[in-house]
Amino acid sequence: MSHDTHIEIKEEKYIVTDGNKKWSYGLMIAGIILTVIGYFTYHPSVEGMNLSAEDLHHLVSKRFWANLLVDSYFTFIIATCAIIFVVISKLSNASWYVAIRRIPEAMSTYMVIGAGLLLAVIVINFYVLHGGIYHWAHPGVMETDPLLMKKTWYLSKPFLLIRLVLFTAFWIYCAAKIRKNSQNEDLIGGIENFEKNFRISATFLVVFGFTFSMMAWDLMMSIDAHWYSTIFTIYNFATGWVSALTVIYLIVWYLRGNGYLKIATDEHQHDLGKFMFAFSVFWTYMWVAQFLLIWYANIPEEVVYYRERMFGSYSFNFYINIVLNFIVPFFLFMMRDAKRNRTMGFIVGGAILVGHWNDCLLMVMPGAMDLPTTISEHNPMGSIDIPNQGIGFMEIGMITFFAGLFLTVVMKALTKANLYPTRHPYIYESALHDVGV
């Protein structure tokens, strides 16, 4: 509706300032320093356990690789879900998101680095560390463990690597294509690229639905190889999706606060905030669905997963997870004004990001920090549980490094194209987006 609002569509590119560089590089350097300090000062606290010096050495290495897996996975699913946000909005023929679509597009460029890091973690764990944090990948485990024997055809190292490479390559290809078409549109106009993106998005989303499930099984669920949950993948998707929305929301606030992206208003911010609110509830729904069925059925194979997290040394992480990911967004972000308020947005956004990082940590750490042992009557799982090693320099340093890396990549990608599509058919409609009083 072309009312009297004056809208100026102009070419606008993000310029990385010295301050930005200082921050992003500073985060990366501080992260590396903290991680190194953490790595060399870490003495596993396993009082009362009879562990050899070699085992303790293994724990240091395991903690490092588990952290690397957590953070590269977390940032990778954020980048992937960012492009899925564009895809879903595109397929639902939404118009409101057009003004901010360059931000998720820029975030998707991180997928290349993210996938590379994930692949490196897997390859090194499988072939250099002889299994490392993946219990099932240790030599001899799949052959002797009666519970894992049936899974041999699926959990084989080469098969896992091949499908991981294929899936991530396809996602990166689709994301790059979508971004390319979107940028071409700025140059030539017309609706040719608009329609091309529609076809790619449809294909991408169908493939993504299946392949993301497999990736979540392979990378996350296989750490606790004895355990399985059918809702685990949608739970992982919820984690990535709500974190991606939060990152988009925060970047839009940042850009608007610095004089960019005048075309996006509080209305866009409000809609993104509603998404964050809604999908925090969605995440909680998935969490409860997974927890409650396992609690009710009480099958030892499944319950072991929650037993370790709820009653063991991880109980703080377990309960803070619900507080940060459900209670904080639910009550602080319920009001309309909260979603339109920058300060409140950063508080809730920060809580969601920390909460979901903690969520990923909770998925990996208890399973990864186990030591393998022989299967016996007293130890049917064939592993010794190591108590929670807490959140130390290594955890903080690693996520700091990844935050810096992510920001560097996204800022660089933002400079490459206009901050909003100038010749998209829906750009005026998006600029006039209004959610009402």
Add this chain to the structure above:
Amino acid sequence: MDTNKVILGIYNDPDHIYDATKKLIHDGYRVRDVYSPFAIHGMDRVLGIKRSNLTVAAFIFAMLGICLALTLQTYTSYFDWPINIGGKPFLHIPTYIPITFELSILCTAFGMVGCFFAVNRMAWGKNADIIDIRVTDDLFVVAIDIIPNKTDIAELSSLLKNNGAIEIREREFED
């Protein structure tokens, strides 16, 4: 409302009625309401409509639903008739979540519908007083109060006409 006579400006374009309403309010006419087959973006701001309190009602009803559900479940499965099901504890909040969730939604939905009916004075058997039957199809109507000895009907009519009205007529409300 000290008057029950209105002038109706009937339009066939949402943009025209938007501009006309803006002008009318700017010129100091008392616009009673704008009727439209679909929501016109920005019209609520022009008319100065305040944000509805329905959301607050929704929150209160949801809390009511949660309290109801928790009370019901605690009473039945802990105080009144505890049944041992698979050795599970009698009082355990996680098991109560699905029913709490459902009842809070049920209470919110019913409560909001009830509030909506009450606020809009809607009841079974009451006939709807539609301002102009064509507003349910493809036309847009702006209703302006006629204040006796103040509103210049001729001037108002020409103003509406100049802003694209396809028809202008007077109408009286019964209440």
